[in-house]
Structure formats: structure tokens, C-alpha cells
Amino acid sequence: METLLNNGPPGGRKLVSSVMACLLAFTPFVATGVAAQASEQMELSPVKALSVRDTYYPGTEDIRPDEMRVIACGTGMPNARPKQAAACFLVELGNGDKFIFDIGSGSAERLSGLAIPYDYLDKLFIGHLHSDHVGDFDALWIGGVIGNRQRPLRVWGPSGAEEKYGTRWFLENIAEAYAWDYGSRQGNVNTVGFEMEIHEFDYKGVGQVVFDENDVVIKSYPAIHAIDGPVSYTLEWNDLLFAFSSDTAPNKWWIEATKGADFSIHESFSSPTTLIEKQKWPVADALNVGTQVHTSPSQFGKVMDETRPRMAVAYHFFNDFDTAPLVEREIRKTYDGPLSLSVDYMVWNITKEEIRTRMAVISHEVWPLPSVTEKLPADPADRIGFSDFIISGAEKFPEVLREIYADINETYGTDFKPEDHHGPID
Ligand SMILES: [Zn+2]
Numbered sequence: 176m177e178t179l180l181n182n183g184p185p186g187g188r189k190l191v192s193s194v195m196a197c198l199l200a201f202t203p204f205v206a207t208g209v210a211a212q213a214s215e216q217m218e219l220s221p222v223k224a225l226s227v228r229d230t231y232y233p234g235t236e237d238i239r240p241d242e243m244r245v246i247a248c249g250t251g252m253p254n255a256r257p258k259q260a261a262a263c264f265l266v267e268l269g270n271g272d273k274f275i276f277d278i279g280s281g282s283a284e285r286l287s288g289l290a291i292p293y294d295y296l297d298k299l300f301i302g303h304l305h306s307d308h309v310g311d312f313d314a315l316w317i318g319g320v321i322g323n324r325q326r327p328l329r330v331w332g333p334s335g336a337e338e339k340y341g342t343r344w345f346l347e348n349i350a351e352a353y354a355w356d357y358g359s360r361q362g363n364v365n366t367v368g369f370e371m372e373i374h375e376f377d378y379k380g381v382g383q384v385v386f387d388e389n390d391v392v393i394k395s396y397p398a399i400h401a402i403d404g405p406v407s408y409t410l411e412w413n414d415l416l417f418a419f420s421s422d423t424a425p426n427k428w429w430i431e432a433t434k435g436a437d438f439s440i441h442e443s444f445s446s447p448t449t450l451i452e453k454q455k456w457p458v459a460d461a462l463n464v465g466t467q468v469h470t471s472p473s474q475f476g477k478v479m480d481e482t483r484p485r486m487a488v489a490y491h492f493f494n495d496f497d498t499a500p501l502v503e504r505e506i507r508k509t510y511d512g513p514l515s516l517s518v519d520y521m522v523w524n525i526t527k528e529e530i531r532t533r534m535a536v537i538s539h540e541v542w543p544l545p546s547v548t549e550k551l552p553a554d555p556a557d558r559i560g561f562s563d564f565i566i567s568g569a570e571k572f573p574e575v576l577r578e579i580y581a582d583i584n585e586t587y588g589t590d591f592k593p594e595d596h597h598g599p600i601d
């Protein structure tokens with residue numbers, strides 16, 4: 176019977192139905208079971224939604240006033256790959272605040288999948304300036320403007336041992352490098368969202384308060400990663416302690432600051448064995464990078480064993496069918512507490528009572544949401560314009576333009592006069 180149900184042709188289903196009918200008629204025990212099953216199915220009829228969802232669908236659930244929701248928007252490595260963007264975690268609080276921690280390559284696409292107005296994605300905390308932690312800054316910054324953000328992007332990040340290794344240097348020079356992009360948009364779109372509010376702070380600060388607004392306190396701690404400059408963060412709100420390491424080898428500042436944290440995200444790099452076997456690294460490099468520049472899975476376990484968070488989140492490795500078992504085995508050598516081996520779009524709902532872990536399912540056809548404030552128009556007076564040479568190449572299609580303008584004016588009750596690159600059309 177099972178074979179017919181799963182694999183049989185349409186005719187086979189008829190056979191099953193008739194067998195069931197016989198059973199119903201002659202076997203009271205089976206008949207009762209089938210009836211119970213039928214009534215259960217009635218309650219799950221198409222007019223009722225399931226009351227408990229195992230999946231998070233963005234934009235469909237309130238955040239409770241006492242709740243923190245964290246969504247992984249990048250959990251991978253510097254190497255681009257479809258399955259995992261590089262480092263990025265979004266923290267949403269029941270008071271309405273949202274914070275982005277790191278914006279690694281590929282992560283802006285993940286953020287877009289959450290269908291949050293860009294006005295709310297205006298606070299970014301950078302742990303350090305590796306591309307797998309800031310590589311999508313331009314996509315959030317400029318993409319956010321095009322996506323209707325109508326307020327400055329606020330960015331916090333550490334200084335460096337030299338000025339050129341600091342967050343301000345990175346941001347100001349990225350703005351310089353995008354001079355053409357900015358110039359090209361002046362007068363064509365409203366550019367208020369291009370403004371940056373840069374907060375660079377001392378990377379050596381231990382427990383240094385870098386943000387204190389709306390009952391949310393964010394502190395920075397030195398991290399040990401490659402060269403001086405990287406930091407880790409904690410966020411305190413409503414008696415909940417969130418911690419994000421960005422990249423670091425195990426260090427005393429983190430262990431001191433995150434003891435008993437409610438939610439602790441720490442890097443757990445690919446194990447040295449994986450670096451040697453799958454990435455074909457020289458053994459010496461795998462040991463150095465895997466245990467000194469980064470934190471290996473068994474070192475991650477030791478950090479979590481010493482700090483005992485309510486939930487330990489490992490990120491920064493390719494989390495696949497063949498690597499996850501090894502990572503977990505190595506972590507479990509040193510840590511036996513609650514653990515998430517994160518992948519992109521893992522979601523955690525955190526309250527004092529409970530931590531719920533699910534996966535988000537997003538629409539691949541998501542559009543930017545409207546601004547939460549009235550959309551400001553561009554100011555044509557700001558346009559840089561073209562040289563006479565380029566204008567001389569512009570083709571004139573007056574009859575087509577007249578029709579476009581007439582249709583739009585009729586639909587929207589406006590009165591714009593047709594024009595092309597040469598000026599008004601008679
Ligand atoms: Zn790094």
C-alpha cells in the first residue's frame with residue numbers, strides 16, 4: 176500500500192482507496208483511526224493558519240517588547256559562495272532599535288531579504304576592516320540610498336595603530352573612490368542618505384561605551400586578530416547581554432566581558448585539518464591562521480566553556496554536510512552547553528525565559544520598502560550634466576517622449592513638459 180501511495184500511477188491510488196473502503200466497512204478499529212485522522216485534517220483546513228510556525232517569514236511577526244531577535248545575514252568566509260555570505264548579524268530589539276554588526280561581502284543581499292525599510296538599517300558596528308567584515312559596506316550605503324533610506328548612515332568602528340588602518344580612513348576613502356557614483360546621482364535622486372555619521376573610537380578601549388541611546392549600551396573590547404585594530408562588541412538592553420566577537424583569537428577581555436551572556440556569537444574558524452585537506456593550505460599556515468589569527472573549533476569550545484552563555488553561536492566556517500560534523504566534534508571536546516552552528520538566515524528569538532532557534536525563509540523577489548518618511552525628490556539644479564560632445568550623440572525620439580509624458584501626466588494628474596537631453600520638445 177505504501178509503495179502505491181508514494182510511487183504508483185494515478186490508477187494505483189484508486190486501488191488504495193478501494194482497499195481503504197473495504198477496511199472501513201469491515202474493520203471497526205481501522206475505521207476509528209481513519210475518522211480521527213480525518214477530523215485532524217479538517218482542523219488544518221486551508222482557511223486556518225498554523226498557530227505555531229517553525230519557520231520565520233520576514234515581516235510577519237511582531238517583536239515582543241521584552242524580546243531580542245537576531246538574524247544571521249553572513250556566517251561564512253572571505254571566499255564568495257552562494258550558500259554563505261561573509262560576516263553580518265542583525266540585532267532587532269523590542270524597543271524598535273536595529274543594529275547591524277559587520278557587513279561582510281554578500282551580506283547586503285541577505286539583509287535585503289528581510290524586507291526591512293532601509294531607514295531602520297542605519298546603525299552599523301564594524302569589528303574590523305577585513306573585506307569579509309566590510310566588503311558590502313558600499314551595497315548597504317549606496318544601495319540603501321537607492322532603496323529609500325532618507326537619513327545618514329551611522330557607522331561605528333575602531334581606530335588603528337596608524338591613521339590609515341582606522342575606520343574613518345576606510346569610510347572617507349571609500350567615499351572618495353565612489354566620487355563618480357555620487358556625482359552621477361546628484362540631481363537625479365535625493366542624496367540625503369549618502370551622508371555618513373562616523374564614530375571612530377580607540378581600539379584599545381576595554382569595556383568602552385561606544386553607544387548609549389534609548390536604554391541600549393554597546394561596549395567595545397580589543398580583539399586579537401592579524402594586526403592591531405580589531406574589536407569585539409557587547410550590547411546590553413533590557414537585562415539581556417548580547418556579544419559579537421567579529422574576528423579574534425581567544426582573549427581575556429572577551430572571556431571577562433561575556434561570562435553568562437544571554438547570546439554569544441564568536442568566530443569558530445575552519446579547523447586546521449579542513450584548511451589543509453579542503454583548502455590545500457600549507458600545514459604551517461593552517462596552524463598559524465587556524466589557531467593564532469583565528470579561533471579553532473576546539474578553542475571556541477574552551478572559550479564557551481569558560482563563559483557559559485545561554486546560547487553559543489559559532490560562525491566563520493563553511494558549514495556543510497562534511498565539515499559540520501568535524502566542527503561539532505572538535506567543539507564538543509571542550510564545551511557541552513547550548514550551541515548553534517550558524518548558517519545564513521538562522522534566526523533566534525531571545526527573552527529571559529527562552530531562546531528559540533529557527534530558519535528564515537525569504538522571498539527572492541523582494542523589493543526595497545518605502546521610506547518611513549515622505550520620499551524627497553531630487554533637486555535638478557544639482558545635476559552635473561554632460562559635455563557638449565556627449566549631448567551631441569543623444570538620439571531624439573520626440574513622438575515617443577510625448578507619449579510617455581502624456582500617459583504619466585494623465586495617470587498621475589501632473590503637467591510635466593516633454594524634454595530630452597537637448598531641452599524641451601516643442
Ligand atoms: Zn578578519
Ligand SMILES: [Zn+2]
Binds near residue numbers: 253262307422
Ligand atoms: Zn573574518
